Amino acid sequence: xxxxxxxxxxxxxxxxxxxxxxxxxxxxxxxxxxxxxxxxxxxxxxxxxxxxxxxxxxxxxxxxxxxxxxxxxxxxxxxxxxxxxxxxxxxxxxxxxxxxxxxxxxxxxxxxxxxxxxxxxxxxxxxxxxxxxxxxxxxxxxxxxxxxxxxxxxxxxxxxxxxxxxxxxxxxxxxxxxxxxxxxxxxxxxxxxxxxxxxxxxxxxxxxxxxxxxxxxxxxxxxxxxxxxxxxxxxxxxxxxxxxxxxxxxxxxxxxxxxxxxxxxxxxxxxxxxxxxxxxxxxxxxxxxxxxxxxxxxxxxx
Numbered sequence: 476x477x478x479x480x481x482x483x484x485x486x487x488x489x490x491x492x493x494x495x496x497x498x499x500x501x502x503x504x505x506x507x508x509x510x511x512x513x514x515x516x517x518x519x520x521x522x523x524x525x526x527x528x529x530x531x532x533x534x535x536x537x538x539x540x541x542x543x544x545x546x547x548x549x550x551x552x553x554x555x556x557x558x559x560x561x562x563x564x565x566x567x568x569x570x571x572x573x574x575x576x577x578x579x580x581x582x583x584x585x586x587x588x589x590x591x592x593x594x595x596x597x598x599x600x601x602x603x604x605x606x607x608x609x610x611x612x613x614x615x616x617x618x619x620x621x622x623x624x625x626x627x628x629x630x631x632x633x634x635x636x637x638x639x640x641x642x643x644x645x646x647x648x649x650x651x652x653x654x655x656x657x658x659x660x661x662x663x664x665x666x667x668x669x670x671x672x673x674x675x676x677x678x679x680x681x682x683x684x685x686x687x688x689x690x691x692x693x694x695x696x697x698x699x700x701x702x703x704x705x706x707x708x709x710x711x712x713x714x715x716x717x718x719x720x721x722x723x724x725x726x727x728x729x730x731x732x733x734x735x736x737x738x739x740x741x742x743x744x745x746x747x748x749x750x751x752x753x754x755x756x757x758x759x760x761x762x763x764x765x766x767x768x769x770x771x772x773x774x775x776x777x
Contacts, residue, residue, distance in 0.1 A: 550636055552754050553761030561742040562764035563771075564626055588614070599769040601631055604648050605640035605692075605718060611707060612722040616730060623730035624737035628770070630722050632762035633749065634692055641692040641718050648692075652708060652718040657682075660689035663696070672696060680715060691715035693725045703728045725749070 592606035599606075609627040616625045634640050638658050646654035664686045665671030671686075676697035678684035689696050693715070695703075700715045705727055707719030714720050729749065735741035746756040 550758045551761060552757035553764065555757060555760055557747075557753055557756060558739055558743045561737060561739045562626070562628060562632075562760050563767040564624075564628070564737065595766075595770045598772060599631075599766050601635070601766065602640050602642070602648055604650065604652060605634060606631065608652060608707065608718040608722040609634065611719055612726040615707070615723055616726045620730050620733075622733060622735060623726075624735060625726045625730055626736065626763065626767065628763040628767040629729070629736065629742070629746075629759065630725055631766050632759040633725060633746075634718075634722065635762050636755070636758055637689075637694040638692045643692075648718065652720075653714075653716055654692065654718075657716055658691055658694075659683075660694055662686045662688055672698075676701075691721045692718045693721040695721065695724065699728070700724065 588607055588610050589603070592603040592610060595601070595606050596603040601609075606627070609630040612630055613625055613627040616623055631640070637643075638646075638654075641648035641652075641654045641658065643654070643658045644656075646656050646658055648654055659681050661669060662683060662685070663670050663672040674684055674686055676687070680690050680697040680700060681688035687697050690700070691714075695715045700713075703724045704713035704715070705720050705723035706713050707721070707723035708717060712720075713724070715724070729736055729745040731748075734745050736745050743756060746759050747753075750756070
């Protein structure tokens with residue numbers, strides 16, 4: 476690698492000792508020699524480190540400007556006591572197109588996940604591409620952790636509050652499951668109403684090397700993403716900005732520890748682990764319950 480001085484790392488920093496020293500050099504104390512060598516080593520590390528930082532920084536997304544749009548503000552909290560009841564269920568139909576879980580055969584209703592998503596989108600107002608991701612995550616968890624019983628509707632409720640289903644700050648969710656621009660939240664710098672979380676990813680996921688920011692449609696903090704990262708679209712990669720990956724990672728997170736997301740206690744514990752706020756959980760409850768009930772008519776179609 477070439478440094479800012481124009482030399483490569485293999486080039487000498489300066490002239491050799493033989494070239495620089497007179498024929499009969501005056502003796503130097505051991506302490507001075509050690510100090511000189513230490514300073515040279517530190518200088519080399521500083522220059523090399525600067526070059527590495529530039530390469531890494533160039534490959535990361537830029538932190539988006541803070542926006543006044545907060546999707547959760549538009550959502551009304553359900554009047555329900557925490558732990559008293561779980562939202563209505565909403566089974567996913569089809570499954571022939573999803574890549575991470577077995578085929579799901581049904582005698583009635585839409586035959587494939589994309590057909591189901593298109594019909595449920597019309598009934599709920601949730602974008603069909605986002606519904607495919609939420610439904611795919613439910614199907615995948617049926618295979619991997621059947622005891623969890625996570626519902627697409629719960630994931631949709633979280634997705635609505637966190638990013639308006641990948642449409643935060645004017646983003647458009649593409650057919651590839653990625654927003655038209657990276658979704659990056661506010662800096663978690665401890666300001667009013669915001670947690671203080673120091674940088675854990677060097678800006679790799681959030682473009683901010685100072686503090687962490689939540690990223691992607693499901694708003695994962697970089698440290699949490701590294702633990703629960705998932706490949707929901709089967710491309711061999713885990714990307715928090717890609718909604719299939721993010722939805723499956725959120726499902727895995729909610730199902731941690733053998734949690735039963737169909738039970739009242741399990742559902743509330745899972746949502747409060749995602750965001751420890753009763754009002755937040757009540758908002759997710761209202762959304763999930765409404766989405767599931769809105770999709771009930773789709774399941775009756777033959």
